[in-house]
Ligand SMILES: Nc1ncnc2c1ncn2[C@@H]1O[C@H](COP(=O)(O)OP(=O)(O)O)[C@@H](O)[C@H]1O
């Protein structure tokens with residue numbers, strides 16, 4: 641076995657499977673019944689919660705029929721927004737909603753915290769701006785990864801980000 | 810040859826090159842532990858090159874991106890060249906949209922090309938297609 645083969649075999653042992661095929665990870669059921677899914681709320685109070693949120697959002701994107709690139713966009717945006725609520729907002733919640741219009745469906749992330757709020761939103765959305773140790777690309781990056789993006793923030797009261805991605809057809 | 814790392818990811822040694830990878834379920838603590846452990850190994854093994862296979866990583870957010878950039882910088886300061894190999898196309902697309910170029914991080918299409926770039930060559934008697942077979 642080549643060293644790379646050995647490495648891949650070891651990694652497969654650790655994950656208990658072969659190379660990951662994200663699309664296949666979960667069989668879609670809710671998506672095909674035609675029924676609207678109820679929103680689901682997840683706490684964002686710890687690093688483990690961040691992982692749980694990523695799983696839940698991934699599963700929801702698959703059920704919503706998103707392709708692999710859109711899945712990756714939405715899960716990455718969720719990871720950025722949930723981490724912001726956890727790090728900057730002192731913890732909060734992420735809710736997954738399932739918006740549907742007459743001719744389109746999508747996924748909406750509502751990320752809410754009761755932290756200090758964002759004093760200057762325009763600046764916070766600028767790439768490279770951070771008040772912490774991050775890269776400062778989370779907020780602006782998440783906005784680019786989603787189709788619709790709204791931030792409602794009040795100093796001293798908290799921040800709510802609502803971000804929607806529509807399934808392309 | 811396989812040394813189990815505390816992060817669960819094996820770090821293999823091939824002469825003066827270390828070969829390792831990141832698994833999909835990468836939480837923040839594991840990411841930091843991985844960077845620490847790899848930096849230790851570079852120093853203790855006197856490694857000149859490091860190959861990090863990220864083909865199993867389904868997302869790279871700005872936290873993991875920062876870890877990869879910092880790891881690359883630390884390794885360079887220790888005298889080792891890092892190559893990150895096998896990024897999934899959706900991950901690359903998303904990184905660009907996040908505005909993160911992984912500045913300073915060298916990349917390769919897959920682990921084999923990364924190893925070749927680091928100067929390691931498969932021994933001539935190794936059968937073809939071993940890489941695929943290893944995927945089971
Ligand atoms: N939920 C939040 N509560 C308070 N401040 C926030 C929140 N989200 C973002 N911010 C502010 O906006 C800045 C930029 O956020 P972001 O682009 O995600 O970069 P980073 O998280 O790497 O600092 C943060 O440094 C922080 O000051």
Ligand SMILES: [Mg+2]
Pocket residue numbers: 720723724774776777778779
């Ligand atoms: Mg952030």
